[in-house]
Amino acid sequence: MKPELLNPVIHERVRLAAIAALAARGKLSFSELKEILEVTDGNLSVHTSVLEQNGFIKINKKFVGKKPRTTFVITDKGRKAFRNYLAQLERLLKESR
C-alpha cells in the first residue's frame, strides 16, 4: 500500500487528533477539544472546519444564555474514515517491517 493513499483530510496532526478524540467521546465542546489537543482557538477552528467540509464532523453552534457554545459531533462518515485510516496505518506498519 502506498502512503499517498492515506486520507489526506485526516492525515494531518491536529485533524487526526481531533477525529481520534471525537471517535472516543462522540461529542465534545470547543473548550474540551481545545484542552485535549492543546491548540489555539484559531488553529482548532481552521482544522475543524476542514473536517466539517468533508462531512467527518458536525459543528453545532448555540447560545447558552448570552454566551455562544460550539460543540463538535463525529458523523458516521467520520467514524468510518477514522477506522479506515487506522486499518491503513496498521497495514503500512506491517509492510514496513
Add this chain to the structure above:
Amino acid sequence: MDQAQIEQDLQLIKRTIKASVRYTNIPPLGYLCSGIFGLAGPALTYLIIGADKAGHPDLLTRTDLLALAGVWIGIMLAALCSSAFFMARRARKRKQAAWNSLSARIFLSQLPVLLVAAILTSALAGYGLVAMVPALWLLFWGLILFSFFFFTGTEHLLQSIIFIALGTAGLLVPFPVTLLLLAAGFGLINLVWGIAGLVRGDAGK
C-alpha cells in the same frame, strides 16, 4: 512514510484517545468539603450512639439506626452536592458543560454499585451486624474508585488501594475503631487530596 512516522501517528492517536477519556474535573475544594463531611459522619455517629453502644453495637435500637441512617444520607448528599457545586463552578470557568457524555457514563456506571451497597447496608443492619457497615462502605468506595481510575488517572488507583486496605482492616477491628477508619478514609484521604490539589494550584485551572 516510514515506520517511525507511522508509529508516531499511532502514538498520537493513542495519547489523544487517552486524554479525551480522562476525567479530572473534581476540584480541590470539592475534595476538601467531602473530607470535612467525611470527618463529621463518624463523629456524629459516635455522638448519637454514645460510648456504651459504640462498644456494643448489638445494643443499637431501631431509633438509633434510623437516626444514623438520617445522618449518613445527609452526609452523602452534602458531600455529593458540594462536589457537584465546585465541579459546576470549575466547568463554568472553563466554559465547559459539567454534565457531559463522559460524566454521565461515569455516574451511571456506578449506580448499581451504590444500590448494592445500600441493599447490603440495610441487610446487615437488619441482622444486627452494624459493626460491619463501615468496612463495607470503605470496600465499596474502594471498588468505585478503582472504576474511576480507568477514566481518570493513577491517583484514583492509589485512593482505591487505600480504601480497600482500610475496609479490610475494618473487618478485623472493633466498631469504634472502624469509625476511625471511616474518618481516615472519607475524611482524611479527601482532605489530603484537596490540600495536595490546592498546593499544585489546581483550584484556579
